[in-house]
Amino acid sequence: MLARVRSASLVGVEAVPVGVEVDVSPGLPCFDIVGLPGAAVRESRDRVRAAVRNAGLPFPLQRVTVNLAPAGLKKEGALFDLPIALALLAAAGVIPAAALEGRLVAGELSLDGAVRPVRGIVAVALLARAEGAALVLPEANLEEGEVVEGLTLEPVATLSGAVELVRGRREASGQRRARPGPGARNGGEEADLAEVAGQAAGKRALEIAAAGGHSLLLIGPPGAGKTMLARRLPSLLPPLDREEALTVTRIHSVAGMLPPGTGLLTARPFRAPHHSISLAGLLGGGAGACPGELSLAHGGVLFLDEFTEFPPHVREALRQPLEEGKLVLCRAAVRVTLPARALLVLACNPCPCGYAGDDRVACGCRPDEVARYRRRFSGPLLDRIDLAVRLNRLSAAELMEAGKGEGSALVRDRVERARARQASRLAGEEGRTNACLRPEELRRWVTLAPATRRLLERAVDHYRLSARGYYRTLRVARTIADLAGEEGVRPEHAAEALEYRVERVMGRW
Amino acid sequence: MELAALPGVGPKVYRCLVEAFGGAREALAAGPDRWRALRIFAAAASEGGRAEPKGRRRGAPAGRRTGEELLGVAEELGWTVLTWGEEGYPPLLLHTPEPPPVLYLRGSMVRDDWRAIAVVGTRRASAYGRYQAERLAGELAAEGLTVVSGLARGIDETAHRGALEAGGRTLAVLGCGPDRVYPPENAPLAEEIAESGAVLTEFPPGTPPLPGNFLWRNRVIAGLALGTVVVEAGERSGALNTAFHANDAGREVFAVPGEVGRPGSAGCHLLLRLGATLLEHGGQVKESLAHLLVPGLSFGPVWRRGPIAAADWRSTEAGEEGGEEGGALAGKLRHALREAPARVEELASRAGFPVSAVAAQLVLWELEGKVRGYADGRVALVPR
Numbered sequence: 003m004l005a006r007v008r009s010a011s012l013v014g015v016e017a018v019p020v021g022v023e024v025d026v027s028p029g030l031p032c033f034d035i036v037g038l039p040g041a042a043v044r045e046s047r048d049r050v051r052a053a054v055r056n057a058g059l060p061f062p063l064q065r066v067t068v069n070l071a072p073a074g075l076k077k078e079g080a081l082f083d084l085p086i087a088l089a090l091l092a093a094a095g096v097i098p099a100a101a102l103e104g105r106l107v108a109g110e111l112s113l114d115g116a117v118r119p120v121r122g123i124v125a126v127a128l129l130a131r132a133e134g135a136a137l138v139l140p141e142a143n144l145e146e147g148e149v150v151e152g153l154t155l156e157p158v159a160t161l162s163g164a165v166e167l168v169r170g171r172r173e174a175s176g177q178r179r180a181r182p183g184p185g186a187r188n189g190g191e192e193a194d195l196a197e198v199a200g201q202a203a204g205k206r207a208l209e210i211a212a213a214g215g216h217s218l219l220l221i222g223p224p225g226a227g228k229t230m231l232a233r234r235l236p237s238l239l240p241p242l243d244r245e246e247a248l249t250v251t252r253i254h255s256v257a258g259m260l261p262p263g264t265g266l267l268t269a270r271p272f273r274a275p276h277h278s279i280s281l282a283g284l285l286g287g288g289a290g291a292c293p294g295e296l297s298l299a300h301g302g303v304l305f306l307d308e309f310t311e312f313p314p315h316v317r318e319a320l321r322q323p324l325e326e327g328k329l330v331l332c333r334a335a336v337r338v339t340l341p342a343r344a345l346l347v348l349a350c351n352p353c354p355c356g357y358a359g360d361d362r363v364a365c366g367c368r369p370d371e372v373a374r375y376r377r378r379f380s381g382p383l384l385d386r387i388d389l390a391v392r393l394n395r396l397s398a399a400e401l402m403e404a405g406k407g408e409g410s411a412l413v414r415d416r417v418e419r420a421r422a423r424q425a426s427r428l429a430g431e432e433g434r435t436n437a438c439l440r441p442e443e444l445r446r447w448v449t450l451a452p453a454t455r456r457l458l459e460r461a462v463d464h465y466r467l468s469a470r471g472y473y474r475t476l477r478v479a480r481t482i483a484d485l486a487g488e489e490g491v492r493p494e495h496a497a498e499a500l501e502y503r504v505e506r507v508m509g510r511w
Numbered sequence: 512m513e514l515a516a517l518p519g520v521g522p523k524v525y526r527c528l529v530e531a532f533g534g535a536r537e538a539l540a541a542g543p544d545r546w547r548a549l550r551i552f553a554a555a556a557s558e559g560g561r562a563e564p565k566g567r568r569r570g571a572p573a574g575r576r577t578g579e580e581l582l583g584v585a586e587e588l589g590w591t592v593l594t595w596g597e598e599g600y601p602p603l604l605l606h607t608p609e610p611p612p613v614l615y616l617r618g619s620m621v622r623d624d625w626r627a628i629a630v631v632g633t634r635r636a637s638a639y640g641r642y643q644a645e646r647l648a649g650e651l652a653a654e655g656l657t658v659v660s661g662l663a664r665g666i667d668e669t670a671h672r673g674a675l676e677a678g679g680r681t682l683a684v685l686g687c688g689p690d691r692v693y694p695p696e697n698a699p700l701a702e703e704i705a706e707s708g709a710v711l712t713e714f715p716p717g718t719p720p721l722p723g724n725f726l727w728r729n730r731v732i733a734g735l736a737l738g739t740v741v742v743e744a745g746e747r748s749g750a751l752n753t754a755f756h757a758n759d760a761g762r763e764v765f766a767v768p769g770e771v772g773r774p775g776s777a778g779c780h781l782l783l784r785l786g787a788t789l790l791e792h793g794g795q796v797k798e799s800l801a802h803l804l805v806p807g808l809s810f811g812p813v814w815r816r817g818p819i820a821a822a823d824w825r826s827t828e829a830g831e832e833g834g835e836e837g838g839a840l841a842g843k844l845r846h847a848l849r850e851a852p853a854r855v856e857e858l859a860s861r862a863g864f865p866v867s868a869v870a871a872q873l874v875l876w877e878l879e880g881k882v883r884g885y886a887d888g889r890v891a892l893v894p895r
Contacts, residue, residue, distance in 0.1 A: 200856065201856070202855075202856045202859060202860075202865075202866040203854075203855050203856050203866050203870070203888075205866075206865075206866045206867055206870075352886075352887075358635070358887070359637070359886065359887030359888065360774075361770075361772075361773055362772060362773070362774070363774065364745055364746075364774030364775075365635055365774075369634050369635065369664050369665075369694075370694075392854075392886070392887065392888035394854065394888060457875070457878065460878045461874075461878055464877070464878050482867070493871075493875070494868065494871035494872075494875075495871070497870070497871035497872070497873075497874035497875050497878075498867050498870045498871040498874065500874045501855070501870035501871065501873065501874050501884075502870075506884055506886070507886055507888070508886065
């Protein structure tokens, strides 16, 4: 006898429909899975057999063939355990096959028949909603599934529970628990900008970066407060709106990064991978094209501390996604687009020993060593960094000032107003900020007064700005004007933008 | 020339040989055996220069080249050659313990080039150091003095530039052969120097820029000048070496003080403790060397410019953004900048304005050439 149930496989951050077909026919008892199963799926065989028996259900002593359609797609993950078990029981006549219709099933089985949580439930729920099916999901994933509205969720804790459910003996638990209200910050208490002493220029650069989504380079000796500043950047960003939050939650769900019991993520992500990260770790990879750190930081901040220590190919790989806000992963079997619009913050020392330009500690590096160190920033990469600021170690007196500066809330208020101005210009495109303005948009939105134009002409000459560098300045100037609440870009806005150009901190010492 | 280019033949050996045989040509003709007989030892003595290059002229290409060959190479590169006793050989240099027997020269030296002051310092220059080097070199040049330095990164190159920009003469002494410029990025600067002043080296063509060469070259920098100004130097800076050479040659040593506790100040302060003259303005050099710089002799053209003319600043204030706040900011900021080169934050707190406004004003001034930003984050006034 044959039974079918719908399930899903993850490709990138999308779930694609997969049909699970089980045929039970006379013959020597065996259990085969076909349809390009990955390692975890192939092992599903043993889990399903044990779980069915331990749940006190009969396992057919016949020839069992499982097919995962479409056959050409490689299936990864343990979420096929539950659909295979249910289809198997339906094919064996334990449960009515018709009961599986209109349901999409995902869940991992443990040997005792318990249903364990799986990753990617948000994406699977979105698919179920699109297909008009009810979603049978592990109970531990319920909060995650509830992120998607307008869909019937049927949480199950055990295989026997699932059998009861499809036999109709148990009410589908459509009940929804209270979930965190919109805007609740579930990322834990955030560090506040007021805790940072001094560093007025660093704070200002942080504010501009937050307002316009500009990439930022912090350069300074050890202990200057690079990490401290960067960690406070999320606190300057407005909370995620519903659409962004759904995307962020989906990415984290697919990567298996949602802590159990977490619903919609509303805090902006802050990712700070160590410099030993691999290319796949940063961009994503594997057979299912699992998102990497860059995508996990989508909508939030990607902080690369000690940037010069990252492997060169990892550093350079940032170039394209930085501009496009998304990432196209091409692997032999899959080609997926991952969201990757993160605010990039790089931090590094000014030289190998770290103390070039410091007031109190002598730099022990030879000039050629420093030059070689600087060369780790390739020209094309530097060209894509909008803001750069030099940080210095504070004197004792400056350190005492901690807690006296502006708090994050105040700055966030300005940032939100600047972002609102941008949103009204760039209506309709989610999450785009001044940092992603294209040249033709720049011409349209950045109106230069004659004085500003003269200033910029002079600057192009004096600083030998490249075309990209010029546009970069315009974008930053646009953001500074937005922060000031002005439509036109005044000379002082452009001048301030020039102050934060990257050549300023990478030049002579 | 041929003799001087031999490995192991430094100024002392050269002098002994020339004095013993009555001339370089005669010494060469006499050959190593007779040198040895006179107890004059040179690595070259052991068979035609095949021996391991040793001593001060390390890294010179092995093999013996005749004087004609060396002269040919130098002239092809556009250099001329000066030797001891020849007219045009810098007289001050001759009066040092170990003057180089041969000087390769590009550009021109003039009679008045003995009125020279060396300006040297660290390669890891801070904004303050660069500012002082440029200012002092400019002031010295305006006094009609020739500025000597080593074309190195940092203070040296800034000193050359300062002198050139003030329209003065400057001499650069290399630590490698005339066929190359080290550091390479200063090649355009070397060209510029050769046009109005001269680039010099004692090393024969083909000598690579080895660390020891620079220390040895420092005595030429010190020897060419009446006095040496050390602008910014760490405790182990090569600039101190130049200062000691200057002292050995009986020349004046000046040091520009820095902030106490900053690494770049340690060397200068050491010199001051050892008795160097503290230098604040270019004019003070002339004061302390008045006995040497005999008045009445004609100096070169004098471009004397005051410190910073108030009129220049006024033009900015009256400029486009001559608003009330702009004016107040400009005034305060200018005042803050006069104290010392500083970072944007320091300037902002000194002037009492937000960082954003100060940053913007500084860029406007930078575009007008009034201030200059450095990568350590400091901004300094451009000396005039």
